Amino acid sequence: MTELLQKLSSVCAPSGKEKAVAEVIEKEIAxxxxxxxxxxxxxxxxxxxxxxxxxxxxxxxHMDEVGFMVKNIDSDGRAHIVLLGAVETxxxxxxxxxxxxGTTGIVTTKPIHVLSxxxxxxxxxxxxxxxxxxxxxxxxxxxxxxxxxxxxxxxKFTEMANETYAGKAVGGRACVSTMIELIKEAHAxxxxxxxxxxxYFVFSVKREIxxxxxxxxxxxxxxxEPNKALVLDTAPVCDFLKEELMTGAKCGGGIVLAPxxxxxxxxxxxxxxxxxxxxxxxxxxxxxxxxxLPGGEGGAIHQNGGGVPTLSVGIPTRxxxxxxxxxxxxxxxxxxxxxxxxLISDQ
Amino acid sequence: MEQKELLFALVEKMSVVGFEHYDEEALTSLVALxxxxxxxxxxxxxxxxxRCGKENAARVLIDTHYDEIGLMVKGITKNGFLRICxxxxxxxxxxxxAEVVVYxxxxxxxxxxxxxRELMAKDEYRKLVPLEELLVDIGxxxxxxxxxxxxxxxxxxxxxxxxxxxxxxxxKGFDNKCSAAAAMIAIAELDMTxxxxxxxxxxxxxxxVGQRAVAAATYRIRPDIAIVLDVTFGNxxxxxxxxxxxxxxxxxxxxxxxxxxxxxxxxxxxxxxxEIPVQTVVEATxxxxxxxxxxxxxxxxPTALVSIPVWFMHTANEVVHPDDMKNTSALLVAVINExxxxxxxxxx
Numbered sequence: 001m002t003e004l005l006q007k008l009s010s011v012c013a014p015s016g017k018e019k020a021v022a023e024v025i026e027k028e029i030a031x032x033x034x035x036x037x038x039x040x041x042x043x044x045x046x047x048x049x050x051x052x053x054x055x056x057x058x059x060x061x062h063m064d065e066v067g068f069m070v071k072n073i074d075s076d077g078r079a080h081i082v083l084l085g086a087v088e089t090x091x092x093x094x095x096x097x098x099x100x101x102g103t104t105g106i107v108t109t110k111p112i113h114v115l116s117x118x119x120x121x122x123x124x125x126x127x128x129x130x131x132x133x134x135x136x137x138x139x140x141x142x143x144x145x146x147x148x149x150x151x152x153x154x155x156k157f158t159e160m161a162n163e164t165y166a167g168k169a170v171g172g173r174a175c176v177s178t179m180i181e182l183i184k185e186a187h188a189x190x191x192x193x194x195x196x197x198x199x200y201f202v203f204s205v206k207r208e209i210x211x212x213x214x215x216x217x218x219x220x221x222x223x224x225e226p227n228k229a230l231v232l233d234t235a236p237v238c239d240f241l242k243e244e245l246m247t248g249a250k251c252g253g254g255i256v257l258a259p260x261x262x263x264x265x266x267x268x269x270x271x272x273x274x275x276x277x278x279x280x281x282x283x284x285x286x287x288x289x290x291x292x293l294p295g296g297e298g299g300a301i302h303q304n305g306g307g308v309p310t311l312s313v314g315i316p317t318r319x320x321x322x323x324x325x326x327x328x329x330x331x332x333x334x335x336x337x338x339x340x341x342x343l344i345s346d347q
Numbered sequence: 348m349e350q351k352e353l354l355f356a357l358v359e360k361m362s363v364v365g366f367e368h369y370d371e372e373a374l375t376s377l378v379a380l381x382x383x384x385x386x387x388x389x390x391x392x393x394x395x396x397x398r399c400g401k402e403n404a405a406r407v408l409i410d411t412h413y414d415e416i417g418l419m420v421k422g423i424t425k426n427g428f429l430r431i432c433x434x435x436x437x438x439x440x441x442x443x444x445a446e447v448v449v450y451x452x453x454x455x456x457x458x459x460x461x462x463x464r465e466l467m468a469k470d471e472y473r474k475l476v477p478l479e480e481l482l483v484d485i486g487x488x489x490x491x492x493x494x495x496x497x498x499x500x501x502x503x504x505x506x507x508x509x510x511x512x513x514x515x516x517x518x519k520g521f522d523n524k525c526s527a528a529a530a531m532i533a534i535a536e537l538d539m540t541x542x543x544x545x546x547x548x549x550x551x552x553x554x555x556v557g558q559r560a561v562a563a564a565t566y567r568i569r570p571d572i573a574i575v576l577d578v579t580f581g582n583x584x585x586x587x588x589x590x591x592x593x594x595x596x597x598x599x600x601x602x603x604x605x606x607x608x609x610x611x612x613x614x615x616x617x618x619x620x621x622e623i624p625v626q627t628v629v630e631a632t633x634x635x636x637x638x639x640x641x642x643x644x645x646x647x648x649p650t651a652l653v654s655i656p657v658w659f660m661h662t663a664n665e666v667v668h669p670d671d672m673k674n675t676s677a678l679l680v681a682v683i684n685e686x687x688x689x690x691x692x693x694x695x
Contacts (some may be wrong), residue, residue, distance in 0.1 A: 044684070071425070086464040089472050092442035094443070094662030096509065104509055106517055111660045112438045123440055132583070132658065134511030136595075144512050146658050156505070158446060158456045161495075164486030166458045236463040240428050240482050318484065321461035322444035326484055329594055 001329060004028070004180065005165060008173035010155040012098055014067025015084045015209040017150045017218060018042055020100075021063045021176075025203055026182050032187035033201075042205040043220040048186045049198035054130045058200045058226035060217055060297055061179045062207030062233065066321045067152040068097070069128075070145055070282075077135035079145055080110065080128075085208030089126040093323040096154035097131055103144045103318035104154060105131035135302065138321060150157065152162030153323035163329035164251075169327040170315030171234035176203065176314070178335045197343060200224045207233075207297060208321075215300030221308065228270065228309045230342070231298045233313025234325075235288075243251055249316050251326065254284025254334040263295025264302055269307035272343065281341050284334045286316075313338065350532055350672055351516060355508045357524040361450050363417030363501040364434045367391040367552040369450060374413075374550075377547045381535045382548065392564040397534055398545045405544035405687060408648070409534065409679065410561060410637050411527040412554035412577070414522040415659055418447065420483075420501040426480035428460065429496055430616075435555030441662045442481055449485055451496035455504075457485040470652040475564030504663035507557035514669055515594075521665035525552070525655050526576035529672040531678035542572075544687040554637055561637040565644035566652045572610060573650040574682070576636040576675065579628065581656035581666075592656045595622030598675040599654040601634050607649035608641055614651055614682050621681045624675050628654075653678065 013021035022044055030036055032047040043065070053177035063244070066085030073079050081097075083089070093109040108130045110119070131151075135141035153168035160166060165174075179201055189195040204217040220230065226326035237249045249256050257274055259266055278285040315335050318326035348356065356377055360370040368391060376394075379385050382395040384527065388478045393413060399403070416435035423429055427447070433439075443461035448454055460482045464472060485492060509517035527550055534546050553559035565573070579599050589632040594598040601613050618625035630652075633639060636650040655675055658666040 088444065088461055088464050090440070091461055093518075094438065094441040094664050095444075095658050096664060104511055106511070106518075106659065106664045106666065108583060109659055109662055110583075112436060112440075113660065114580065121477050123473055126472060127542065132511075134513040134515035134666070136513060138515065156446060156507075158458065159458050160458070160484070161487045161491065162488075164484070166456075166484075210425050236465045239460050240424070240426065240460045240484070241462065241480070250350060315460065319458065319461050319619035320465065321442050322461055324444045324446055324458045326458055328486075 001177065001332065002159065004177045005174060009114045009157050009167040009170050012100055012152040012155065013064055013205045014150050014152050015064040017100060018064045018205045022203065024179065025063060025176060032183050039219050039223055041215060041216055041219055043145055043153060044203040045220055045224065046183060047125055047181065050190060050195045054198055054273065056200065056224065057098040058197045058202060058221060058224050058229040059179065060202040060204055060229065060231050060301065061175040062172060062297065063176055064154055064205050064208050065172055067150055068210045070147050070149045072147060073138055073141050073145065074099050075138050077133040077137045079105065079133065079143035081131055086321050088322045090123050090154055092129060093124045095323055097151050098154045099145055099149055099151040103133055105133040108132050119132040141317040166324045166326045168323045168325065170327050171315060171320055174315050174327045174332050175232045175234065178332055178339065181336050182257045182339045185340055185344055195344060199343060202228060204297060215297050218299045218300040218304060221301045223302040225305050226308055229301045231310065231312045233296045233312065233314055234317040234320055235322045237318050242322045248288030248329060249286055251316045251318050253286045253316060254327045255338050256316055257285050257287055258312055258314065259287065261295035263299030264310065266298065266311055270309050270311040278338065278339055292346055295347050298334065348674055350528055350669055353531060354516065354525055354528040357504050357527055358508055358520045359519050361503055362413050362415055364414040364553055365553040366501045367414050375487050380530065381531055388564045388567060390560040390565055392560055393550040394564055394568065395548045396545060397539060399539045405567060405571045406547055407529050407544045407549045407683060407687065408549060408568055408573035408641065410441065410549045410551055410573060410575045410641060411530050412523045412637055413527065413550035414552050414555050415522065416555050420496050420498050420502065422498060423489055423492045423527045424482065425489055427487045427492045427519055428459065428484055429492065431478065431502060433478060433481060434501065436642040436661050438476060438661045439475060443685055445470060445663060447483060447502050448505060449483065449496045449500060451500040451501050452493065455485055455495060457483040460484050464541060513664065514668065515666050516580055517664045517666045519663045520667065521657055522578045522660055523669050524674055525579065525657065527665045529655065529675040530576055533676040536680050537683060542683065542687045545688050551637060556612050558637055558640045561640050562644040565641045565648060569645045570640055570648050573641045573648045574679065575641060575650060575652045575654065577636045577654050578590040578657045578660060579654035580660060581658045583658050592626045594658065595670050596656065597624045597671060599626045599628050599677050601630050601652040601654065601655060602627050603630045603634055605632055606638055606651055610649045615651065617681050617685050618678050619695060621679050623681060625678065
């Protein structure tokens with residue numbers, strides 16, 4: 001698990017440039033799937049289904065990550081960047097970033113020794129983010145980067161005590177790696193002739209830049225026309241601050257089963273069954289409410305076609321959308337166990 | 348050892364201000380081979396000596412402070428997160444989501460926690476997180492953390508270094524280990540048989556909390572002259588407000604009324620004579636470096652300050668250009684040879 005997560009986390013694949021991570025995922029899952037295909041906008045769908053026709057279930061985890069694009073290069077050879085997704089801008093000062101061609105840069109920061117009075121005690125302006133790559137001027141910079149280039153945080157995987165992992169995109173990729181585990185189990189179940197659902201595993205694109213109802217996963221749902229759907233995504237966690245600042249979700253507290261987010265009231269029956277299943281099988285879960293928080297891909301899936309009963313499962317993640325997101329193996333295992341019971345085992 | 352390898356090896360040594368003893372053995376085995384003697388004094392200064400073997404040799408002090416900015420464990424929350432305080436002028440803006448190393452019973456990795464954007468109030472992202480609200484996640488329970496990282500445990504930044512385009516190097520603690528590397532290479536290059544001075548190289552302690560230790564080293568050595576090497580601000584957007592210097596422009600000699608103007612002028616002249624690129628900066632009354640303290644210690648020491656320009660000072664990714672380090676080494680060699688060189692018998 002650690003190895004796969006590290007591998008996935010180290011791949012740089014910001015929204016709009018998911019190909020590199022798609023290749024890694026495809027290589028991992030291809031031997032276990034009936035088919036792996038891409039739709040016109042880049043969502044990957046892996047199918048495992050039994051011989052007999054049965055219920056179609058769509059499971060979805062996004063494979064992209066937050067990142068940035070080069071907006072301009074100034075005469076000193078520094079890149080002015082714009083962010084892709086809800087990057088925690090307070091984590092940017094002095095941080096290493098990686099352009100997709102491998103060039104490393106550092107987000108510039110004015111030395112504290114020379115800050116004006118008005119600047120003391122404030123973060124660096126979030127709309128003026130510059131990256132230093134070491135080029136002496138615009139011409140030299142042009143050999144390494146150009147306007148429109150994509151980048152992400154510098155990959156740096158850290159293994160902490162008690163199976164706690166940190167790194168860029170670790171939350172999203174923990175979901176991806178859980179899906180990969182599940183695909184292997186679904187394959188085994190198919191061989192043992194115990195698989196009773198047609199499984200459509202979707203690795204979606206552009207989730208991090210989703211604004212309002214612009215969710216790329218919609219097209220995957222359109223093609224699959226599932227009978228029900230489950231979205232596996234990160235759950236933002238702030239369990240280290242004072243009570244009133246918390247969402248209620250904790251790292252290490254098990255999967256997050258939220259009844260609703262700002263975009264979706266999750267299917268009541270699916271939700272109730274999921275809670276029951278956790279209780280019955282002893283799977284760690286938590287029920288915070290994200291009703292006032294930006295919703296996920298469920299919002300796009302559940303309105304598709306004639307409407308799709310949808311459930312959302314979260315892996316609690318600290319430091320979401322920073323260069324060092326934090327997840328715990330305990331929660332990833334709970335997610336795998338839940339999905340196994342939900343999808344494969346006879347309920 | 349090559350310059351870059353030496354710098355990276357020095358950066359690897361943990362030396363958060365006040366904990367200069369932490370990697371003492373590793374530091375000594377790295378540095379001592381360039382020197383004849385090594386002393387470690389009561390306030391944390393490492394002093395390395397290279398002798399010329401002549402009687403009544405002059406004593407030249409080359410000082411580079413060895414300590415670096417960092418953090419310290421101030422408390423442990425009931426959930427096992429570490430509360431922190433600053434050790435030296437850490438730029439607090441770089442702390443959210445920073446990778447750190449906790450130097451407790453074992454060296455363990457940690458990540459500073461930050462509130463996700465999704466959970467912030469409007470405009471909250473503009474506010475700097477106060478230090479007392481910043482916590483370090485080390486993945487442990489309170490009971491585990493109390494054993495592994497008790498209160499008072501130092502915390503440093505991730506020591507991994509990177510090379511950028513154009514040869515620039517990036518990493519933590521380049522303030523002031525790039526000076527140490529440059530000085531060591533210069534000292535190793537000196538032909539001591541042709542010099543009438545002993546070289547005292549102090550990797551001094553506790554500069555980052557306000558120059559608290561170097562005077563002790565100065566009293567111990569009683570140098571005839573001193574050259575302090577430190578870092579200064581490389582030109583970057585926003586830093587023009589103070590007198591700053593060009594990256595790749597060569598070492599920066601401080602012109603100041605505080606220090607010894609003759610030695611300072613001699614250094615600038617020597618650079619010109621040997622065609623070593625050099626820059627100057629005016630710091631009229633105070634340099635805020637060890638030079639100020641050495642100058643008045645032990646009855647007064649003619650002292651000059653030479654600095655290497657860096658970007659992003661006091662962050663976890665300080666950036667230096669190897670050319671500036673090389674030219675600093677070259678300048679140091681030239682100055683010592685000019686001042687203390689003796690002609691060998693054959694040449695007489």
